Amino acid sequence: MKEVVLGALGAGRIGKLHADNILAMPGVRLKLIADPYIDEDWARTLGLSTTLDPAELFSDPEIAAVLIFSPSNLHAEQIITAAEAGKHIFCEKPIALDPDRIRQALLAVETAGVKLQVGFNRRFDPDIKRVKQAVDDGEIGQMQLIRITSRDPAPPPMDYLRISGGIFLDMTVHDFDLVRFLSGSEVDEVYAAGAVMVDPAIGEIGDIDTAVTTMKLSNGALAVIDNSRQAAYGYDQRIEVFGSLGSISAVNLTATRTVLATAQGVVTDKPLHFFLERYHRSFRVEIEQFIRSIRDDTPPPVVGRDGLNAILIGLAAQASLERGKPVRVSEFSGEDPG
Amino acid sequence: MKEVVLGALGAGRIGKLHADNILAMPGVRLKLIADPYIDEDWARTLGLSTTLDPAELFSDPEIAAVLIFSPSNLHAEQIITAAEAGKHIFCEKPIALDPDRIRQALLAVETAGVKLQVGFNRRFDPDIKRVKQAVDDGEIGQMQLIRITSRDPAPPPMDYLRISGGIFLDMTVHDFDLVRFLSGSEVDEVYAAGAVMVDPAIGEIGDIDTAVTTMKLSNGALAVIDNSRQAAYGYDQRIEVFGSLGSISAVNLTATRTVLATAQGVVTDKPLHFFLERYHRSFRVEIEQFIRSIRDDTPPPVVGRDGLNAILIGLAAQASLERGKPVRVSEFSGEDPG
C-alpha cells in the first residue's frame, strides 16, 4: 500500500481532531501542519512537524494532498493556491459564503485536475448512512418527505455569529446537504420562517436563532428542517425520511444506554452534547474516504458542487426569510436545478 | 346528582361510538336518537329509543342537550335549530366549511344563550393533555416551536374526499386546533407546501395528499405540521413542543408494549391503526366534560370560536397552497388575531 503524504492548514479544534484521527491511519503520513498560532506542546506530543508558513506545504513535492482546517474566510484562497500547486484538497465547509467565490475555487480545482472533497462529515455518520441505505434500497418505497431536527446545545459566541453568515449558511447548511444527500435530488424552492427566541442579542445583529425551513425537491418530495441555536437538553440531531412503504428515522445518540427508574421517573441519557462527540466517527471516515479516492484515483464522495449547492440553498433560505415568501434556488444558481 | 337528558342526531360510526360511551356514564340518559338510516338492531340491543325525525328531539322539553353526529353539511343548520329550541349543543367538527355559515351558527348559539362544544376530541387525549400540562406548568420554559406529525393509515374514499373541503379543512384542522390549544395562542400566518405523492386521483380532484404547513403564532413561536393521507405503518400521531428549558413529546401509542427479538431484528408494535382506537378515551372524556359544563353551568372546554378559528387557519393554508406564498389568517377572519 503506497503511503499518502498529507499536509494540514490549521490546527484549531477541528484541525487537532483530524490530526489525531490521521495519526492512527495506516499508510498515511501527516508530514507538516501549518498554523500561525500552532499549539507547539500538542504538536510535540504527537511528533508532528509544524510551520507558521502555509507556503511550505504548497511547495513540498512529497505532499500529495492539503487538508484545509483554517478559518472559513481563508478556505477559497487556500483551495486556489493548493490547486495551482497540484495538490488534492480536503476542505472543511464552507468553501466560501459567496457563491461567486466558491465558483472561482471550483474552477481552479477543475483547471488543475485535482480532487476536492468538502467536509460534510455527517454523510459518513453510521446512523445517517443507515438512513441513506434504507432510502437507496427501497426499504421505505418512494420518498415523500424528509424531516430533520437540528438543534445546537448552545449558541456560539457573538463574535463568531457576527461573521458566520447567518444561521442558514452556518448551521442549516449541514442539514441542506443532508436533504440533497438523502434525496439524491436538488432543492427547487425554499421557504424559511424564523424567530428570535433564544437570545435577543442574536436578533440585534440581524440573525435569527429559531427556524423552520420548508423545501420542494426536484424529485417531487417535500423536506422540512427545524433549527434552534439552543436546546436545553443538548445536541438534538434527528432525521426521518418518510416514503410510500414506511419511514426510517435516526434518533439521538447517548453516552450510555442505561435507564434509571426511581420515584421521580424513568430517566435515560440526554443526547451526546457536542458535535465532536456526536459525529466523532464521521470525521475519521470522511478522511479515510478522501485518502481512498486519492489512492484509487476515484472521485471523492463529496465534491465541490455539493459545497456550492448547499450554500445556494442557504442563500435562498436567507432571501426567503427577508422577503417573507418562498424563493427558488435557481435565482442564486443562475440555472434551473430541476 | 341531577340526571342530564340527551338526544343525539346521527348514529353512524361516530354516533354509535359516542352512544356506547354515554350509556356507561352515570347520571346521564340518552333519551332519543334520530337518524334517517338508523341501525335498528344496534339500537334495540342497547335499548335505545329511535326516531327518523330530528324534530322530535328539538321539541322534547326533557332533552337538555343535543349531540350532533350527523354528516358535516347538516351541522350548522342543526346547531341553529337546536339553539333556537333552547338546547345545549355538542357538535362534531366541523361546524361548517364556510366561515360565514359558522358565524351564523355561533350567532344563533349566542343569541339563545345555550352552550356549544365542538368535537375537537384530541384535546382530551391523555398523552396530549400531559403535553399541555408540561407547557402550562412551565416544564419546558417559554414555548419556541410546535412540531406535529399527523399521518393517516390510508386515504378516505374518493367520494368522501370530493366533499371533504380538502386536506387542510378535513385532516389538518385537528392539528391546527392542537397548535391553538397547546400554545394558548392564535395563528397569524400560514405557509403550506403540498404534493400529490400517495394517489394521483387525489390530485385530479384538485387536492393534495402530502403537506408541510408552517405557522407563525401570535406568541412569537413557530409551528410546523406534516401530513400524509397514507402511512404504510399505520396512524402516525406525534407531537413535540420545544421550549427554552427543553421539550415534551408524545409518541405513538401501540396495542402492546411487547418486543420480539429474532435474527430478523428487534420488533415492536406498529402505531394503533385507526383514529377510533388511538383516541378512544378522548371521545368519552369530551362528552363527560360537556355534561359537566351543563351540570355546573360553566363554559364548555371547546367553544364555537375554537371551531371557527381552526377553519380559518385551514382556509389560509389552502390559499397559501394555491398562491404559493404565506397568507395571513386575518384575511379570512376579518380581524387581526394577534
Added chain:
Amino acid sequence: MKEVVLGALGAGRIGKLHADNILAMPGVRLKLIADPYIDEDWARTLGLSTTLDPAELFSDPEIAAVLIFSPSNLHAEQIITAAEAGKHIFCEKPIALDPDRIRQALLAVETAGVKLQVGFNRRFDPDIKRVKQAVDDGEIGQMQLIRITSRDPAPPPMDYLRISGGIFLDMTVHDFDLVRFLSGSEVDEVYAAGAVMVDPAIGEIGDIDTAVTTMKLSNGALAVIDNSRQAAYGYDQRIEVFGSLGSISAVNLTATRTVLATAQGVVTDKPLHFFLERYHRSFRVEIEQFIRSIRDDTPPPVVGRDGLNAILIGLAAQASLERGKPVRVSEFSGEDPG
C-alpha cells in the same frame, strides 16, 4: 343472545371493579350482590340490588352463576355451597391456601358438574396474550427460559401480610400461574432464595419481601422469577420468554407515552402504579370469557386445577426457602407432574 344472570359475593375493591365491568356487558345481568358490609351508596348509584345474606344468591333459581369476590378464607366454602346449589362459579384466587381444602372444593365442583373459573386475570392481559401467542405460534422457536420480574409498588398492610400465606402463596402465585400458562408445562422443581430487604417487620412475622425463585419445567426449560414487595418507581411487571429463535418480552405499561427532555435528563413515565390500573382490561376480559363459557357450554379458560397447581408450586417454594435447597412440586401434589 340469551341473558346470563349473575350474583356476586363480595363488594370490596375487587368486587366493585368487577361489578362496574359487568354492568357494561351486553346480555349479562348482575341480579344481586351480597356483602355483610355493602357500600349502599355505591350500589344505589349503579342500581344494584344488594343483600347481607349470601344464601339468597344460592337459592335464587334465576341466577346461573356466582362470582366470588369475598375474602380468601371464605372462597373454598362458598365454592362448595355454590356447586351444591348448581351454580357456575367464578372465584378470585386463591381457592384456598391449603391444597386439601382446594381439592375438596374441586371435588364438589366436579360432582355438581358446574363450571369453575379461577381469577388468574393476568392471562387475559393483552400484552401477556401477545407473549403467549408468540410462544404458541413458534415465533421464538423452542422455549428455553422464562424470566419474570414482578415487584409491587409497596407492601400491603401488616395485618394482611400476617394472613396472606407468605409471599409465594400471595404474590408469586400469579407468576407461577404465568409460568404454567406461557409454557403449557408443569413445574417439576423449585428453588427459592429470599431476603428481608424492604421492611424488617416483614421478617419478624416469618415472611420475606425479596425473592428469586428458579424452576425446572417438565418441558426441559428453566424459569426464574424475581419478586419484591416494594419498587420505588411503581408496579414493575415484566416478562421475557427466550427460545431457540429469539425472545418475546413484555415491558411495563405507562399512563402516557410522553417524553420530557430537559437539562436534567430524558424522562418517561413510571410504570402504572397499581395492579388495578395495570391489569384493568384483563379483569373485564376474564369475566367475558367466563360468560362465554357458560353461554357456549365450553370449559372455562382457567380451571380449578390451575388454581391448585399454582398453590402447590408456592408451597414447594416456601419449603425450598425453609430448607435451603430445591424441592420437587410432586412432594405436595402427591403425584409426579412430569
Added chain:
Amino acid sequence: MKEVVLGALGAGRIGKLHADNILAMPGVRLKLIADPYIDEDWARTLGLSTTLDPAELFSDPEIAAVLIFSPSNLHAEQIITAAEAGKHIFCEKPIALDPDRIRQALLAVETAGVKLQVGFNRRFDPDIKRVKQAVDDGEIGQMQLIRITSRDPAPPPMDYLRISGGIFLDMTVHDFDLVRFLSGSEVDEVYAAGAVMVDPAIGEIGDIDTAVTTMKLSNGALAVIDNSRQAAYGYDQRIEVFGSLGSISAVNLTATRTVLATAQGVVTDKPLHFFLERYHRSFRVEIEQFIRSIRDDTPPPVVGRDGLNAILIGLAAQASLERGKPVRVSEFSGEDPG
C-alpha cells in the same frame, strides 16, 4: 510523561485487538510481541517487533510490564515467570481454572512485589461504569437484587468447549465478576440450575448451554444470572441493579439508533453481535488504567484476588449443578468470605 515500555505474549484475536489499541496510546511503547504462530504480515504493517521466544521479553530490562494474551492454560506459568523477572503483569482471564494454581501465581506476584491486573474488561465498559456509579452514589438506595442476562450469539467450537472448564468458568465467570464489582461484596452461596437446550453435543461432553444461577451476597442482597450459549438475535448483555430507591439498568447496545417503520412492524437494530464490538472501548480503557497504575505506582483496578474469587464462585456453581443444591463458596476458598 515517562514512556512505559511493554511486551506482549500472544497475538491471536485478543492480542491483536490490544496491540492495535496500545499503538494509539501516547507515552506507551509496545516493544516486542512473542507468539510461536505470529502473523508476520500483521506485525509488519503495524511496525511491531516480534519473536517466537517469550524469554526475550522476560530478559529485556527495558520492558516494564508483560501483557499475557496467550492461551489460558499458559497464563499461570507466564505470570510466575514474569513476576520472577520483576515485570508488572496484565493477564487475560482466567489466571487458571484450578484455584491452587491461581494461588501459586498470586503468591509469586506478591513475593516479587509486582502489579497484576486481571482482564475483567467489562468493568471498564461505559454503560457498566454508569451502573456502578449509580450504585455507589446511592441513586438506587440500598442494593437488594442484581439481575444479569448474558447470552452469547453462538456457542464456541466444540474443541474449545472441551477445554473451557464448563459454562460457569468460561462464560459466567465474567458475570460473577460483575456481581462482585457492582455489589462491592462477596458471594456466599450459589445455586445453579442448568439445561441443555441449544446443542445436545454440549450435553454429551458433560456441559450445559442454558443456566440460571442464583447467589446470596455477603451484603444481604440476592443476585441472579441467566446464561445461554446462543441467542438468535445476537449478543445479549443486560444488567439491572435494584435497590430501595429504584433501579439502574443497562440495556443492549446497537450499531445504530435508527428505526424502520413499515407495514411489517417497527424495527430497531439487533444488539451488537460480538463481544469485541460490544466491549471494544473497555479493552482499551483497562489497558490505559493498567498503564496508569504503573506510572502512578497505585494498585491496578482489578487485582489477582478478583481473578481468584470469580473462579471460586464458578467452581461452587459447577458443584451446585452437579449436586442439585446450593453450595457455599467458602467450601472452595478455604475461608469464610463473609
